[in-house]
Amino acid sequence: MLGNALLLALREIRRNVLRSVLTILGIVIGVAAVIVMVTLGDGATLAVTSNIQSLGSNLLMIRPGQRMGPVSGSGGSPFRLDDVAAVGRDIPAVQAVAPAATQSMTAVAGNANWSASVTGTDNRFFEVRNWTFAAGRPFTEAEVRSGRAVCVIGATVQKELFGLQDPLGQKIRLKQVSCEVVGLLQAKGQSTMGTDQDDIIVMPLRTYHRRLAGNRNVSLIQVTVREGESTEEAKGAIERLMRKRRHIDAHEQDDFNVRDMKEVANMLTGTTKVLTELLSAVAAVSLLVGGIGIMNIMLVSVTERTREIGIRLAIGALEREVLMQFLVEAVALSSLGGVLGIVLALGASVQLADLLEVPFIFNPRIVVIAFLFSAAVGVIFGYFPARRAARLDPIEALRRE
Numbered sequence: 001m002l003g004n005a006l007l008l009a010l011r012e013i014r015r016n017v018l019r020s021v022l023t024i025l026g027i028v029i030g031v032a033a034v035i036v037m038v039t040l041g042d043g044a045t046l047a048v049t050s051n052i053q054s055l056g057s058n059l060l061m062i063r064p065g066q067r068m069g070p071v072s073g074s075g076g077s078p079f080r081l082d083d084v085a086a087v088g089r090d091i092p093a094v095q096a097v098a099p100a101a102t103q104s105m106t107a108v109a110g111n112a113n114w115s116a117s118v119t120g121t122d123n124r125f126f127e128v129r130n131w132t133f134a135a136g137r138p139f140t141e142a143e144v145r146s147g148r149a150v151c152v153i154g155a156t157v158q159k160e161l162f163g164l165q166d167p168l169g170q171k172i173r174l175k176q177v178s179c180e181v182v183g184l185l186q187a188k189g190q191s192t193m194g195t196d197q198d199d200i201i202v203m204p205l206r207t208y209h210r211r212l213a214g215n216r217n218v219s220l221i222q223v224t225v226r227e228g229e230s231t232e233e234a235k236g237a238i239e240r241l242m243r244k245r246r247h248i249d250a251h252e253q254d255d256f257n258v259r260d261m262k263e264v265a266n267m268l269t270g271t272t273k274v275l276t277e278l279l280s281a282v283a284a285v286s287l288l289v290g291g292i293g294i295m296n297i298m299l300v301s302v303t304e305r306t307r308e309i310g311i312r313l314a315i316g317a318l319e320r321e322v323l324m325q326f327l328v329e330a331v332a333l334s335s336l337g338g339v340l341g342i343v344l345a346l347g348a349s350v351q352l353a354d355l356l357e358v359p360f361i362f363n364p365r366i367v368v369i370a371f372l373f374s375a376a377v378g379v380i381f382g383y384f385p386a387r388r389a390a391r392l393d394p395i396e397a398l399r400r401e
Contacts (some may be wrong), residue, residue: 004129013077021296024337026290027377031341031370032348033283038366039349041276043358048268058095058225059128059261062242064085076255078217083245088222091237093229098124100220101208105202108173109161116157118174118201119146120208126185128224135182136168139204147206152183154198172201179203231260289374290337291381298330298385323390328362331375338374342367 029302064076071381081099088097100121107116119125123138136152143150151172158167167181188197209216225234242256346362353360 008050019297020333020336023293024290024340025288025332025336026293027337027346027374028341030284030287030290031338031374032345033286034280034370035342035345035363035366036349036352037276037279037283038363039345039361040352040356040358041279042361043270043353044356045269045272046361046375047222047358048272050125050174058227058229058231060223060225060238061259061261062221062223062230062238062256063259064219064256064317077246079221079256081216081218083242084218084221086241086245087223089240091223093225093234093237094223095226096124096127098122098128098222099205099218100125100222101205101213101218102220103213106160107157107172108168109347112161112163114160116154116199116201118203118208118224120203120205120213122205125222130220131188131256133165134184134186134279136181138183144204144206147204147210149177149179149203149207149211151179151201151203152185152271153181153202153366154185154200155187156196156198157201158184170383173210174201177207179207187370231262235260241319284373287377290374291334291377294330294333294378294383295381298382299328299334299388302326302385302389313392319390322392323386326386326389327382328377330386331378334378334382335371335375338371341374342371345370 026133057210062079079099082099084099088094098118098121102117103118105118107114107118122144125131126133126138134150135227136150139150142148153161153167153172161167161172162170167184171178172181173179185198185200185202190196223234223238225231237346238258239254242258243254246255248254313319350360
């Protein structure tokens with residue numbers, strides 16, 4: 001009986017192709033919208049997580065001031081090199097500590113110039129930031145101790161100053177300082193906050209202090225916590241140490257802040273998941289609109305086929321058979337809309353993921369849920385028209401012209 005009902009349903013769909021397509025359009029759009037939103041949301045979440053991890057594993061960032069931001073606007077006094085040494089010496093959970101002092105300035109190479117972020121640090125910077133070299137080498141111990149004018153550049157600086165030329169051994173002028181390029185960092189792309197991580201010039205901290213900054217301030221301390229150690233406990237230990245070293249009383253607020261990048265990752269991924277769920281819920285409303293369209297067209301179909309229904313009932317068809325016929329037709333319409341919506345969604349997701357530069361993540365679970373939901377819409381909204389057809393009086397139906 002189910003097979004015959006399905007054949008009859010497909011015959012009716014073929015008989016009114018344009019009407020059937022317009023009927024299932026709401027289902028197609030609803031299913032496609034839900035799948036696209038979830039797929040792009042999953043891709044955005046993965047992109048955020050990857051960007052945070054690219055900053056470094058188990059990374060803590062210590063800055064002066066009560067809020068994250070530039071030192072000039074944060075209200076806290078800069079750190080000293082003694083503070084950096086104390087963190088590495090007194091916190092057992094710490095694997096590596098890298099001091100940094102940063103400012104933006106114009107770099108000149110030949111006839112090209114480019115405004116870049118110049119960072120003074122040492123080789124531990126590359127370790128804590130998980131930064132590998134595309135070419136060249138890090139600083140030697142002699143270069144770090146003597147404050148020699150050498151530098152390592154990012155991919156963006158290499159592109160803007162040297163184009164397709166090999167930058168190794170070339171000279172870059174920063175203010176009145178001419179430094180030799182000894183290394184090229186592997187490209188990382190944009191960070192989660194939208195800044196270009198490759199727009200960077202790194203030089204030995206002593207060189208930066210003596211020849212560019214004119215002071216011995218440290219504006220950022222980056223800390224890598226050992227594998228298996230709790231970053232929360234390490235963060236607490238660092239806060240206690242820094243309060244002691246900066247002579248902060250118990251009733252006073254910190255004039256520095258410690259940010260755990262895992263907390264940042266959890267916050268950002270949580271935000272993207274909430275937004276994905278919200279947008280998916282909004283998109284699912286169109287499925288309900290599509291269901292109303294199916295109910296409307298099925299009621300029209302019952303009216304058009306009243307005489308046919310009357311004949312079937314008169315020659316012995318049971319009410320449940322008529323009910324099954326119209327219910328299967330509604331489910332067939334909604335399921336067809338679900339299939340078309342899935343095909344449309346997967347194609348659109350691939351294109352949009354490439355356009356938005358987020359990874360495409362195929363989620364079979366949401367595809368199955370969207371299809372089952374579209375079929376359920378057919379059952380729910382198709383039941384009332386089907387029941388109305390099954391309860392028609394055969395005599396009254398046969399009188400209908």
